[in-house]
Structures are given as structure tokens and as C-alpha cells.
Amino acid sequence: MLDKTTNKPAEDFEYCRTVIEKCRSEAAKRIIGQTQVIDGILTALIADGHILLEGVPGLAKTLAVKTFADMSGFAFKRIQFTPDLLPADITGTLIYEQAASRFSVRKGPVFTNLLLADEINRSPAKVQSALLEAMGEYQVTIGEESFELPKPFFVMATQNPIDQEGTYNLPEAELDRFLLKILLTYPSGEEEQRIIKGGGRIETIPVNRVFDAQKLDFCRSLLEAVTCTDDILRYIVSIVHVTRPDKDKKSAGVHNAAGFTGTSNLNRSRTDILKYLAFGASPRASIALSRCAKVRALFAGRSFVLPEDVKAAAPEVLRHRLILSYEAAADNVSADELIEKILSLMPVP
Incomplete structure (x- = not known):
């Protein structure tokens, strides 16, 4: 039976939901708790983006991506970022072959x-920036030649929020390349007991291959068919625009549509939000929020986006794109708190 809004068989959306549930079930064999990491990896892959994980050591950040590599059969490599790492250690370099009197490319x-x-964040900005072209354009330039990266290409970066000695802040341009930023929390007492019962060798538990390139392409084709109405798009754009100062009439018009003008309480609330923001989110955030909301719809087996999908995706999409002011640091206000306030004030279509 065809879905009336997408002209796709309704069974296709249910099949996609089933694939996602199988991925969750297989990952749960090794990863106890931290379901948001597997959901984040699936979201980023289907939406063709990258994720940044922030959490203390020992929360299965590395295990999650290794597990997904085993579940999918995709090629997997790891780079340990250190202060002495060079850009060529990531992208590759030109090697001179003396016998042939020519340069050859050694890919990184x-x-x-x-x-x-x-x-x-253990490496300086020049090393971090070596990933900019790869993450944004899915290619790498070595010497005078550009090389396409394998498909799919997905970056999962980790950083430790508590050990800041010998670390470097990520450039804003690179942060904006990440589709999602996921914060990992400690497991519950019950989950930790299950981890201990595993004997500390959870990574050796076998998992079945339940996700491959063919299934990824299938899910991506459905993603493009998921319906996002004009009302939902205005809702997304309004959320992002609230994070920006009124420097031109265009942004002011969006705030009018969002309902932040004409009501003194809402105006006052928006003023309270903006004093904690040095810079707001870019249009890339609106695109990311739209795509992630569509993936959330696929997770539920739906062919259309609901406002709840947007609300659920907003914190992970926006938290690393908002640059907080000194006043936010002084008042101990986080990006997540600002996002929560924006979502609570924004009229829902």
C-alpha cells in the first residue's frame, strides 16, 4: 500500500524502523545503556553527517563505534590525537620514489x-583543521590533486570534558561541521552491575551484521521522501533565528512569525536568552535540525515530521553551535538550558 504523502510503500518505512531496532538490539549486546550513542551514529549516517561525543573516560565511546563497524562491515580506522600529530598523519602525504624519480601519494x-x-581536542588547531575538507566536502587534497573519500564516510570524534590540561578548543568552523554533539552520562546502578557481570571483556561478545551499505542507501532514500510541512520548516527556522541578535529586518520578520514580538513576556524572555549568547547558530544548523527530525520520524516508522521530532533533535544539533557570552559563564548558564528555554517558549505548530 502506498503512503499518500510520499508515494512510497508504507511497508518501506516499517522495514526501516525494523532495521534500526535490529541495530539497537545488536549494539545492546555490548553496550549497556548509552543508547543515545548508537542512535546518534545511526542518525548521523542516515543524515550524512558526523558526531562529536563528550564524556569522561570509560563510557564506551570507542566501543560504540567499533561495535557499529562490526555490525555493518564498514571499514574502520582510529586516529589518536596527540599534541605532536601532524596534518599529514591524518590526510596523507607525497612520498618521493628515488628509483622512479617521482612523487607518489601515500593516503592517510x-x-x-x-x-x-x-x-x-588533544591536537592544535592546524591538525584539527585537517579534517575540515574531509568532513565538509568528502574529499582530501594532497599536493595538487584531490581524492574522493570512500562512501559512506563518517567521523566520530571524542573529547574529555574534565581533563583540560594540554588540550585545545575546537575551532568554531569545525564544530559547525558536526551534525550532532552527544553528552555521555554515567550508567545507572543497575546498568553498572550488568557491566561488571560482563567481566570487563564486553568487546569480545560477537554481534551479527545487521546493517550494510545497501540498507544505508535504502534508509537514505526514504529520508528524502519524509514530509516536512511548511509549518514545521517555519518552526525549525524560528528556533534557530531566536539564537541570533536582531541585526537586520529579515531576522526580525522571523521572530514576528515565531511570536516573539507583540507580547511583552516573550520579548523579555528572548532578551534574557540573547544576553547569554555571543553568536547564534548558522543556516547549517537549520538544515541539520530538519534532517535529524526526519531521521527521528524514520525511527518511529513515520513518513512525516512532528514538532516532537524537532524538539527531540534540537539539543544535540544546537548545543555545540551556540557560542556563549562571558555573562553565561558568570551565571553558570549552559547551552542546553538556553535551548530548553527556547523550546518551551516557542509556539508549536
Whole structure:
């Protein structure tokens, strides 16, 4: 039976939901708790993006991407970022062959499907920036020649929020390349007991191959068919525009549509939000929020986006794109708190 809004068989959306559930079930064999990591990896792959994981050591960040590599059969490589790492150690370099009197290309570890950039903030900006072209354009330039990266190409970067000695902040341009930023929390007491019962060798538990390139392409084809109405699009754009100062009439018009003008309480609330923001989210955030909301719809087996999908995706899409002011640091206000306030005030279509 065809879905009336997409002209796709309704069974296709249910099949996609089933594939996602199988991935969750297989991952649960090794990863106890931390379901948001597997959901984040699936979301980023289907939406063709990358994710940044932030959490203390020992929360299965590395295990999650290794597990997904085993579940999918995609090529996997890991780069341990250190202060002495060089850009060529990531992208590759030209090697001179004396016998042939010519240069040849030696490709770096970035040429893979799943790339784990472990503790990415351990290296200075020039090394971090070596990933900009790869993450944005899915190609790498070595010498005078550009090389396409394998498809799919997915970067999962990790950083430790508590050990800041010898670390470097990620450039804003690179942060904006990440589709999602996921915060990992400690497991519950019950989950930790299950981890201990595993004997500390959870990574050796076998998993079945339940996700491959063919299924990824199938899910991506459905993603393009998921319906996002004009009302939902206005809702997404309004959420993102609220994070920006009124520097031109265009943004002011969006705030009018969002309902932030004409009501003194809402105006006052928006003023309270903006004082904590130095810079807001870019149009890339609106695109990311739209695509992630569509993936959320696929997770539920739906062919259309609901406002709840947008609300669920907003924190992970926006938290790393908002640059907080000194006043936010002084008042101990986080990006997540600002996002929560924006969502609570924004009229829902």
C-alpha cells in the first residue's frame, strides 16, 4: 500500500524502523545503556553527517563505534590525537620514489568509512583543521590533486570534558561541521552491575551484521521522501533565528512569525536568552535540525515530521553551535538550558 504523502510503500518505512531496532538490539549486546550513542551514529549516517561525543573516560565511546563497524562491515580506522600529530598523519602525504624519480601519494587513515578521531581536542588547531575538507566536502587534497573519500564516510570524534590540561578548543568552523554533539552520562546502578557481570571483556561478545551499505542507501532514500510541512520548516527556522541578535529586518520578520514580538513576556524572555549568547547558530544548523527530525520520524516508522521530532533533535544539533557570552559563564548558564528555554517558549505548530 502506498503512503499518500510520499508515494512510497508504507511497508518501506516499517522495514526501516525494523532495521534500526535490529541495530539497537545488536549494539545492546555490548553496550549497556548509552543508547543515545548508537542512535546518534545511526542518525548521523542516515543524515550524512558526523558526531562529536563528550564524556569522561570509560563510557564506551570507542566501543560504540567499533561495535557499529562490526555490525555493518564498514571499514574502520582510529586516529589518536596527540599534541605532536601532524596534518599529514591524518590526510596523507607525497612520498618521493628515488628509483622512479617521482612523487607518489601515500593516503592517510582518513580514507575509510568510519573514522574515530579519539580525543580530538588533544591536537592544535592546524591538525584539527585537517579534517575540515574531509568532513565538509568528502574529499582530501594532497599536493595538487584531490581524492574522493570512500562512501559512506563518517567521523566520530571524542573529547574529555574534565581533563583540560594540554588540550585545545575546537575551532568554531569545525564544530559547525558536526551534525550532532552527544553528552555521555554515567550508567545507572543497575546498568553498572550488568557491566561488571560482563567481566570487563564486553568487546569480545560477537554481534551479527545487521546493517550494510545497501540498507544505508535504502534508509537514505526514504529520508528524502519524509514530509516536512511548511509549518514545521517555519518552526525549525524560528528556533534557530531566536539564537541570533536582531541585526537586520529579515531576522526580525522571523521572530514576528515565531511570536516573539507583540507580547511583552516573550520579548523579555528572548532578551534574557540573547544576553547569554555571543553568536547564534548558522543556516547549517537549520538544515541539520530538519534532517535529524526526519531521521527521528524514520525511527518511529513515520513518513512525516512532528514538532516532537524537532524538539527531540534540537539539543544535540544546537548545543555545540551556540557560542556563549562571558555573562553565561558568570551565571553558570549552559547551552542546553538556553535551548530548553527556547523550546518551551516557542509556539508549536
